[in-house]
Amino acid sequence: MTRDPWPADTLARAEKAITDLEAFWDRFRNSTTYGRQLELPKLQPIRRELVSVTEADSYALEHLTRLDDVCRQLTRSRQPSNFDESRVVVFGLGDVSNMRGWMAELGLVKDAVPPDLTR
Secondary structure (H helix, E strand, O other): OOOOOHHHHHHHHHHHHHHHHHHHHHHHHHHOOOHHHHHHHHHHHHHHHHHOOOOOOOOHHHHHHHHHHHHHHHOOEEEEEEEHHHHHHHHHHHEEEEEEEEHHHOOOOOOOOOOOHOO
């Protein structure tokens, strides 16, 4: 059973939402702890839009939940002594990349790789 093509407005919303997520992540990971605290509230509206356009797909929800957890870890002012920021950032990047890939698999976006990385 194949899914009917997505409506054009849904495709446009999906592309905007994933582009917004990628832009958020780029700003977030390159910020200081304080800057991350200021950026964190911007994730929730993006997350809601992604949940909406993917029709609350369980795989998308899983990655969005993990990304939310990563972001919260990275905003803590006091980290545990064994905290490895680079490792946590890699996990977050993986979740963002997996979201785009999954949305491409669902037919919501054209490319599994962000357009600026394909050049």
